[in-house]
């Protein structure tokens with residue numbers, strides 16, 4: 001099971017590299033990445049980017065319900081991931097103090113910081129209606145996808 005998932009992410013990473021090779025536009029790429037992740041990942045209800053602008057994370061391209069447009073650094077799961085520069089993998093968002101509920105269907109969440117020149121400049125946020133949706137393998141696989149995104153899009 002673990003090996004299968006890891007192979008799955010390897011295949012997805014190759015696909016993502018191919019998708020990003022042919023386009024340089026920042027917004028076009030983030031828009032397509034969010035659509036592509038929404039197609040690939042099962043049991044999710046929101047996936048997208050928040051971009052760091054000053055002291056706030058501002059909503060970027062995404063798939064899912066209307067979402068909050070600004071998250072102050074240090075607030076919510078996204079703001080915590082950005083300020084601590086760490087992946088936040090939350091089994092049950094209702095147990096996370098300060099969680100910002102954009103979509104009431106969300107029960108689990110994973111947020112990965114995105115870097116340019118070693119600094120956090122954005123986050124990838126994924127929500128799921130399924131408690132404990134994101135495993136350690138998902139975290140590793142998504143971190144690989146984020147490093148591909150950093151290499152092609154945040155340059």
Ligand code: SME
Pocket residue numbers: 046067068071075076077078079098099100101102103106109125127
């Ligand atoms: N739940 C996030 C807010 C963003 S929405 O999930 C799209 C948070 O607590 O930062």
